[in-house]
Amino acid sequence: MLTFPPPPETTSAIETLRREVRDFLAVELKDRKPMDRARTWTGFDADFSRKMGERGWIAMTWPKRYGGHERSALERYVVMEEMLAAGAPVAAHWISDRQSGPLLLKVGTEAQREAILPKIARGECFFAIGMSEPDSGSDLAATRTRATPVEGGFRVNGTKVWTTEAHQCHYMILFCRTGTQEDRKGGTSQFLVDLKTPGITIRPILDVAGEHHFNEIVLEDVFLPQSALVGKLGDGWDQVMGELAFERSGPERFLSSFVLLTELIRELGPDASDEAKAVIGRLTGHLMTLRYLSRSVAGLLQKGENPALHAAVVKDLGALYEQAMPDVVRQLVGIEPSLTSGNDLSEVLGYITLTAPSFSLRGGTREILRGIIARGLGLR
Amino acid sequence: MSESDEIVLDSTRRLFDDLFPRDEASRRDETAWPAQAWASVEELGLPLALLSEDQGGFGLSAETLAGIMALAGEAALPLPLAETMIATRLLGVSGIEAPQGPLSIAPAPSGGRIQATREGAGLRLSGVLPRVPWGAQAAGIVLVADTAEGPCLALLRPADYRVSAGKNLAGEPRDDVALDGAIDGAFVRPGDCAARDLKALGAAFRAMAMAGSIGRVLAMSVAYANERVQFGRPIGKFQAIQQNLAIVAGQAAASAGAAAIAAEAVSGRGGRLAMAAAKLRTGEAAGIVASIAHQVHGAIGCTHEHSLHIHTRRLWSWRDEFGNEAEWSRELGEHVVGLGADGLWPFVTSL
The missing domain is CATH 2.40.110.10 (Butyryl-CoA Dehydrogenase, subunit A, domain 2)
Known part of the structure; x- marks a missing residue:
């Protein structure tokens, strides 16, 4: 049986940090409308990220010599959850803080760390994830983008898709093939790619809301120096799997739609019906439970464990919770989802309705996660 | 968890295993009061566990309390352990022998x-x-x-x-x-x-026991799926079964998390509303888990002979005892609605 140990105890220092973050957000987000708050970790705002960097709220757990702040995983967790609950636009630095930076910290070369990590910590350096391809989605090991050894480095050809915000990012961690197609997992590696490198073309892929977050990245004879290799040649698969616990367990997996819940409560007002109260209470109880589990995983990460299975469970539960929310709202208040109605709740509902399907796709589909859980149960 | 807490949990586990072997056929028709078993549970001191050490109790941590009640749920313990623990503590606090x-x-x-x-x-x-x-x-x-x-x-x-x-x-x-x-x-x-809040305490203890029972139902279902062969292979090899059991594992994790919240509330952190959250979450999980477990077990799981019902019938009972999901959801929702939209997050993070 999978056990979730009690999360690390909160301390007065942590609660002081929480108040500092709330005070900061009260000023910074004063005029931010609910519709914009609904785009929190999909809200790209380089200025906001830089301000967070100034306050030491990026790279919080990293060593000071790389620009980090040597704070605990729980302190980092508090900053993340406060940002998401308030609907702060954290997309710009989110991926570099959550997984690209930690990857470099773990397996990158000293030169890579020194060049990149302090810039991430300042909120000035943003990363995209180059994993999926047109023919390699859930089946990540089917990757066909290939880095071929050449004099002084590698030549890369292939196409990456769904690379979120790549058009506004500085770097991409590229997952691609360096061995044979038959050696599905062992024949893969990761590279640090400057997105301004000649041969890279970035094209938008608009999402169902008509917004530009996704991109297609075509790599044509892109030269990467030997120094761009991240970790060991052939270790790509294992390194990616190590990143996933960070990617899957965080509070963004159940707080993406939090603004919809608060706007629902605002709309219902103090005279909500008993039925509405029951709905709000149920959602609150689920939220409290998810937060407990997610903080428990933060504690495991702090101890240096790789709670990949725990993370898969949290992400699956979080997606179920969030995807049910639009339906709950529309049945309670009889309001139409719309991106242009001028009504806060209707607009947030419209936005979440359009983005909710992606909650059980991004970061590993529901079916893949449940396959991982089934393996953990001893069924595969 | 402290060493003494681990000893408490270990001895509890051994005692429950001895007294009530897992899924023994005789347990299907339990009717008589198991006086001897109760005496053994008393001998271990469990009814006093919630009392402080100077009152003769264990001064249990929340984690160990949740652990003991999960073991009781796993064992489908046919004894009023939860009720006696709660009553003993209330009497102790009130100065009644x-x-x-x-x-x-x-x-x-x-x-x-x-x-x-x-x-x-x-x-x-x-x-x-x-x-x-x-x-x-x-x-x-x-x-x-x-x-x-x-x-x-x-x-x-x-x-x-x-x-x-x-x-x-x-x-x-x-x-x-x-x-x-x-x-x-x-x-x-x-x-x-608040310490006298019998209904909420009852709900918190049922939530903890349900989490244990759900864990046991998950283990039974996985074991059965690995044993039962159809179409030439164990049914657990079919993705449809795997995906359903993964849902059960998710609900089991949520229940364990909710049970931990309940145990912390009994130990003084979170109070009645945290107990409400725990009961509504485990109650919801109980229904989902019982349904999938029976589906996985097929017809044999619906028989009196098979021991699955020792657990599923308890889940179907316990989710309604000391307040069902709707009742606790309404109460928690009433509080949240009263706090207003901007009060929800400070409330959630205060627990």
């Missing part, structure tokens, strides 16, 4: 089913307490009754009431207890405090 033997609890029933009036330091009671767990076996029942002067805690002794036997869907005793008489002031304590 607890009678020897198993105890039970009865929250103030709604709808005026109990008339309670103060008589000097004592209390006059009439009416029926419905579905009191192990009412007939209990050496005493702790009741919180509403009077015109406010709530009163009272210890009822067997001479104070008449019992008519009943049971829940799982066959556990749930007896109606009829009252008509005066309770001496020595057994009555007026006053209201």
Whole structure:
């Protein structure tokens, strides 16, 4: 049986940090409308990220010599959850803080760390994830983008898709093939790619809301120096799997739609019906439970464990919770989802309705996660 | 978890395994009161576990409390351990000596089913307490009754009431207890405090037991899926079954998280609303898990002969005892709606 140990105890220092973050957000987000708050970790705002960097709220757990702040995983967790609950636009630095930076910290070369990590910590350096391809989605090991050894480095050809915000990012961690197609997992590696490198073309892929977050990245004879290799040649698969616990367990997996819940409560007002109260209470109880589990995983990460299975469970539960929310709202208040109605709740509902399907796709589909859980149960 | 807490958990696990072997066929028809088993549980000191160490208890951590109740749920323990632990603590706090033997609890029933009036330091009671767990076996029942002067805690002794036997869907005793008489002031304590919140405490303990039971149902379902062969392979090799059991594992994790929240609330952090959250979350999980577990087990799981129902019938009972999901959701929702939209997040993070 999978056990979730009690999360690390909160301390007065942590609660002081929480108040500092709330005070900061009260000023910074004063005029931010609910519709914009609904785009929190999909809200790209380089200025906001830089301000967070100034306050030491990026790279919080990293060593000071790389620009980090040597704070605990729980302190980092508090900053993340406060940002998401308030609907702060954290997309710009989110991926570099959550997984690209930690990857470099773990397996990158000293030169890579020194060049990149302090810039991430300042909120000035943003990363995209180059994993999926047109023919390699859930089946990540089917990757066909290939880095071929050449004099002084590698030549890369292939196409990456769904690379979120790549058009506004500085770097991409590229997952691609360096061995044979038959050696599905062992024949893969990761590279640090400057997105301004000649041969890279970035094209938008608009999402169902008509917004530009996704991109297609075509790599044509892109030269990467030997120094761009991240970790060991052939270790790509294992390194990616190590990143996933960070990617899957965080509070963004159940707080993406939090603004919809608060706007629902605002709309219902103090005279909500008993039925509405029951709905709000149920959602609150689920939220409290998810937060407990997610903080428990933060504690495991702090101890240096790789709670990949725990993370898969949290992400699956979080997606179920969030995807049910639009339906709950529309049945309670009889309001139409719309991106242009001028009504806060209707607009947030419209936005979440359009983005909710992606909650059980991004970061590993529901079916893949449940396959991982089934393996953990001893069924595969 | 401290070393002494680990010892408590280990000895509890061994005792429950000895007393109630997992899924033994004889457990299908449990009816008699297992006096010997209760004596062994008392000997281990579990009924006193919630008391502080100077009161003769263990001074349990929340984690260990959740662990003990999960073991009770896994074992489908046919004993009023939760009820006795709660009653013993309330009596200890109130300075009333607890009678020897198993105890039970009865929250103030709604709808005026109990008339309670103060008589000097004592209390006059009439009416029926419905579905009191192990009412007939209990050496005493702790009741919180509403009077015109406010709530009163009272210890009822067997001479104070008449019992008519009943049971829940799982066959556990749930007896109606009829009252008509005066309770001496020595057994009555007026006053209201969260620690006396019998209904919420009952809900918190049921939530913890449900988490244990759900864990056991998951383990049974995985074991069965790996054994049962159809179409030339174990059914657990089929993705449809794997995906369903992954759902059960998710619900089991959520239940364990909710049970931990309940245990912390019993230990003083979070209070009644945290207990509400725990009960509504585990109650919801119970329904989902029982349904998928029976689907995985197929027809054999629907028989009296198979032991799955030892657990699923308890889940179907416990989710409705001490308040169902709707009731606790309404109460938690009422609080949140009262806090307003901007009060939700500070509330959630304060727990």
